[in-house]
Amino acid sequence: MPGMIPQAAPPLRIARFREEIDAMVARVLSGPSYILGELVSAFEAAFAETAGVAHCVGVASGTDALALALRALGIGPGDEVLLPALTFAGTAQAILHCGASPVFVEVDQATRCIDPAAAEGAIGPRTAAVVPVHLFGHPAAMPALMALADRHRLAVVEDCAQSHSAALGDRALGSFGHAAAYSFYPTKNLGGIGDGGAVVTADPALAERLRRLRHYGFAGGERVSGGIGFNSRLDEIQAAMLLALLPHLAEGNAERRASAARYRELLDGTGIGLPPEGAGSVYHQFAITVPDRDGLKRRLDAAGIGTAVHYAPGLHRHPAFAEGARTPLPVTDALAGSLLSLPIQPEVATGHEARIAGTIRECLRCAG
Ligand SMILES: Cc1ncc(COP(=O)(O)O)c(C=O)c1O
Structure with missing residues (x-):
């Protein structure tokens, strides 16, 4: 059997850019500051520009x-968030x-992102915010969602965890919401070797509240808590990794788009459900839909091709969030039962699309 193709393999990405990463990490090791030092500031400036x-x-x-971000926008007890x-x-x-x-809203069948009409229908007297997720790197319907948020005075926090450098038309995702x-x-698509995150905003006062919240409620250089705060800082090592990888983000996204285009050609005519098309999508995942998803996953595993399920069950079926399930969500349930993410990380997928698609065709023939 030819070699195993994993669904994703972050260490291969690190290996590809290892020299640049080593040089940047070496800067951290020699100091002077391991927490909120110069590389965190440098990364924040560079990422704001990218975003x-x-x-x-x-x-x-x-x-x-x-x-x-939600807390800094004033969201708290008594509020509902769509x-x-x-x-x-x-x-x-x-x-x-x-x-x-949390209050759950149905997704749009085509984009797999929150459906603005369903969101409007879910608004009640306690609704204070909406969190659209650009699932798998594809844009949610931001113009309609922002219009709805304006009408109902809702805060909007875009979940861009899967959409680094994605765009809707000529506008970057992450620049629509508050x-x-x-x-x-x-x-x-831009990942370190541990945990890390960032909030971006056009609002300087909001950014200042976020800086206090991440660092014990301290303002400026004073170690005096002005209000509630947390220890939630991006660390210097992750900032170094991200600074080394950021210049390669656009190239990685282009490689993902090229693999997605290959998959589309190669899977044409199979009856498989393909992801929505969109020039601004960055294909964090290339998720197909098939009726016997679990069967196909098992057969691909046996043939040495890794896949993943994102996400089953839907969050409305998690015990922790059960109170947020107000209406049936048939589109979400159907997608949760049929989505299967193929390899798309450039270091594992590029050049292997034909083998992967060919194996999928064989698996479907055997099953049929
Ligand atoms: C859509 C989405 N939202 C939120 C998160 C949470 O991010 P983290 O794992 O960095 O806490 C993730 C990913 O892990 C995600 O994919």
């Missing part, structure tokens, strides 16, 4: 980025972390 917004505040994870149920658990956990209640949250978990 198309004025301010970036590095934090400890994507979940913290969402929770701190979000899609088809996302990673961290999106809803962040809402619980700031004392608010704030946007990023994760730098190792498998992300």
Whole structure:
């Protein structure tokens, strides 16, 4: 059997850019500062520019980025926050972390992102915010969502954990909402070798509140807590990794788009459901839909091709979030039962699309 193709392999990405990473990490080791030092500041400036917004505040994870952004926007106990149920658990956990209640909204069948009409229908007297997730790197319907947020005076925090440098038309995702949250978990399009996250915003006062929240409530250089604060800082080592990898983000996203285009050609005519097309998508995942998803996954595993399920069950079916399930979510349930993410990280997928698609065709023939 030819070699195993993993669904994702962050160490291969690190190996590819190892020289640049080593040089940047060496700068951290020689000091002078291991916490909130010069590389965190340098990364924040560089990432704000990439994200198309004025301010970036590095934090400890994507979940913290969402929770701190919501808190900085005044979301707290008694508030309800709308979000899609088809996302990673961290999106809803962040809402619980700031004392608010997640309320799940149906997704659009084509984009797999929150459906603006369903979001409008879910608004009640306690609704205070909405968290659209750009799932798998594809843009949610931001113009419609921002119009709805304006009409109902809702705060908007974009969950950009899977959409680094993605765009809708000529506008960067992350620049639509009042704030946007990023994760730098190792498998992300821009990922470190541990946990990390960031919030971006155009609002300088919001950025200042976030800087206090991530660092014990301290303002400026004083070690005096002006209010509640946490220890949630991006660390210097992760900042060094991210600074070394950021110049390669656009190239990596282009490679993902090229692999996606190959998969589309190669899987044409199979009846498999393909991801939505969009020039601004950055294909964090290339997730197909098939009725016998678990069977196909097993057969691909046996043939040496790694795949992953994102996300099953939908969050409305997790015990921690059960109160947020207000209406049936048939589209979410159907997608949760049929989505299968193929390898798309450039270091594992590029050049192997034909073998992967050919094996999928064989598996479907055998099963049929
Ligand atoms: C859509 C989404 N939101 C939030 C998170 C949470 O990020 P983290 O794992 O960095 O806390 C992730 C990923 O891990 C994610 O994919």
